[in-house]
Amino acid sequence: MMNSIHQQLISQFNECFAPFSPFDQLLDDLTRLREQSQFSGFKTSMLITGDTGSGKSALIHHFEHQCKNDGKPCVIVTRVRPTLEETLQQMLIDVDDFRRRKIPKRISELGLIERLMDCLKAKGVGLIIINESQELTELKSEHQRREIANKLKMISEEASVSIVFVGMPWADEILSDPQWDSRVRIRRTIPYFKLSSLDEMRRYAKCLKLLSKVIPVEERPQLEQAEYCFPLFALCKGEMRGLKYLLSEALCVALEEGASTITPIHCAKACEVIYGFIDEDNPFKKTIEEISVVEIEKYACSEDDKLIDRKFSKAISIMDLLVKK
Structure with a gap:
């Protein structure tokens, strides 16, 4: 059960700010x-x-x-x-x-x-x-x-x-x-995060390292590791807000279970809560080779007094992205 201390810890994480570039x-x-x-x-x-x-x-x-x-x-x-x-x-x-x-x-x-x-x-x-x-x-x-x-x-x-x-x-x-x-x-x-650029991948990794340090758990999760970072990207699509929202829900799961850290299992359960995923759709229940991601291709804009929504790329597998590096 979620108690007042857990609520304070979750609020603390939700309010935290990671001062990475930009x-x-x-x-x-x-x-x-x-x-x-x-x-x-x-x-x-x-x-x-x-x-x-x-x-x-x-x-x-x-x-x-x-x-x-x-x-x-x-x-x-x-x-x-x-x-x-x-x-x-x-x-x-x-x-x-x-x-x-x-x-x-x-x-x-x-x-x-x-x-x-x-x-x-x-x-x-x-x-x-x-x-x-x-x-x-x-x-x-x-x-x-x-x-x-x-x-x-x-x-x-x-x-x-x-x-x-x-x-x-x-x-x-x-x-x-x-x-x-x-x-x-x-x-x-x-900008949103991207994995297709080495510099952007490093920026994403730095963000995850900083978030790892401020998550209020006993043992620091290594969010920059592949078992976390690629499934997280597949879900947030490069959005900072989406990334923190998912981690906040994973923290809820971990605290309710009395865990000392956030694990990929907690993240998988958070996905089920947020997205209603079944196992085959859950990036945290896939191998790295099975995960595909999309990246921002064109940001939202206004053209001729019409608002045009953002556009994402076609899905590409993590392995194909890594081979291109």
Whole structure:
């Protein structure tokens, strides 16, 4: 049975963050932007893109937690709402929750902007992180995009704050505005893992090693070993979120059994719970020679105001991939 200690351990793992590439670079970038916010002059902004499950939200949550109560410029994380007005209201609430009760029901958009800028200055905010920022421009007309870009520019300039746009690959549409194209000096992408590239395989292995160290069990599982890493990849398809979700479920199984570590058997049981796999479909019940994987071939994008989903490669056996190395 799952007890309160087990629940705490699972929450601890779910909240953990493994600072492997490119996340280590991204944390350095965000830290530098925050520190530079204390200086006068032009404030550089940043764009972070990545497809669903790549780890964007985990990065933001980790950075926000890291910045709390350290005496440095405040970091505000907000999320895009259906309209710009609602987004501005949400920003105001995120800057100072006490103001939730003080926002007049009838206030102009310009009034909201002015109030937000005053609050940002009073609070000493150095960095605004806008999550799901692709929704700022998604399916909007060119005129609407220009208006949104202009108002965000006004906030950045007048309140002297850097803005970090975080979102899906087409969040870079904000750069179609020349003003933001020149302001967003740091542009990073969070890719999925791949096995077809030696460098990417090493990055995947490093991630697994770091996760092995933070899994709260007595004996460290060697997730980078073939018996773990290939079945895990077959299931997560290179997604960081999918990888952690499966390991979290395997941890649940191991804790319930009173095990000192996570084994491939626990991972196999986790697959049954999550996917309802029968034995012949479960990668953890196959030999390495029997496992096939797919990799990201094309990330999701926006074309002609239509959202096009990501595309994966055809299945290829692990042995064929290894032979190509």
